[in-house]
Amino acid sequence: MSFPTSLGTSTADEIRLLGQDLTADLMGKVGFGELAFWLVALRRPTPSETRVFEAVLVALADHGFTPTAIAARLTYLSAPDSLQGALAAGLLGGGSRFLGVTEDCGMFLHQALDGRDAPTDDAGWDELALAVVRDARAGGKYVPGLGHPVHKVQDPRTPVLIGIAREEGLEGPHLRLFEAIGRVHEQVLGRKLPLNGAGVCGAALADLGLPVELLRGFALLARAAGLLGQIAEERRRPIGMDAYLTVDRNAEYVDPES
Numbered sequence: 001m002s003f004p005t006s007l008g009t010s011t012a013d014e015i016r017l018l019g020q021d022l023t024a025d026l027m028g029k030v031g032f033g034e035l036a037f038w039l040v041a042l043r044r045p046t047p048s049e050t051r052v053f054e055a056v057l058v059a060l061a062d063h064g065f066t067p068t069a070i071a072a073r074l075t076y077l078s079a080p081d082s083l084q085g086a087l088a089a090g091l092l093g094g095g096s097r098f099l100g101v102t103e104d105c106g107m108f109l110h111q112a113l114d115g116r117d118a119p120t121d122d123a124g125w126d127e128l129a130l131a132v133v134r135d136a137r138a139g140g141k142y143v144p145g146l147g148h149p150v151h152k153v154q155d156p157r158t159p160v161l162i163g164i165a166r167e168e169g170l171e172g173p174h175l176r177l178f179e180a181i182g183r184v185h186e187q188v189l190g191r192k193l194p195l196n197g198a199g200v201c202g203a204a205l206a207d208l209g210l211p212v213e214l215l216r217g218f219a220l221l222a223r224a225a226g227l228l229g230q231i232a233e234e235r236r237r238p239i240g241m242d243a244y245l246t247v248d249r250n251a252e253y254v255d256p257e258s
Helices: 022-026 034-041 047-060 066-078 081-091 101-113 120-139 157-167 175-191 197-207 214-234 240-249
Strands: 008-010 015-016
Touching: 008 240, 015 022, 034 047, 034 214, 047 157, 047 197, 047 214, 066 081, 066 214, 066 240, 101 120, 101 175, 101 197, 101 214, 120 175, 157 175, 157 197, 175 197, 197 214
Parallel strands: none
Antiparallel strands: 008 015
């Protein structure tokens, strides 16, 4: 019997990963972000790709007391003996409203570009973006990555991520289309919404050639670091009990027939 893999194997005296000797070729020589990219893409990223990829991980690591962070803290409050449970609780909250937007946006842009020739100038991108937003609205769908519950005017991550991709020559078609959506969507939706950081992250990751079906995994990878920080802070300066008691002590029964 054999089970083929291009990832990790080990013997009594050696561990190999991605065809490399783990101790001789990788440890102390490859950063974690670079390795995460390599494990999925099965190719070592260039320095420029690594910079953009790690900027995305940093952008998604933590965003304050989001539902994912609160879930992790309250689970740790309930089961301090289960660190893995607290981390898992936070990660399980990564969906279409928080974190999952990274994948949703990347997928949306990828599908919009599929089978189309890339425009050659901003006017062409704007025309394509208008068609994409109109199609989404006609289908009763939202454009993933538009709007943010906190950053109502501009998500501060957005221009920085786009700037880094541009500096590294990696502002590809997904980012170009998303930027164009940011310019033209008001003509269709009747209101101006910011491009949120999670959406820009999805566009940037798609431009790196990473599988759009796995982009949520990279968002979760980043947030795992943030959640560990949240749990560490919960140990130092707990707020979980206050959060629980605030809700519990203000619960008010309402007649379901009223």
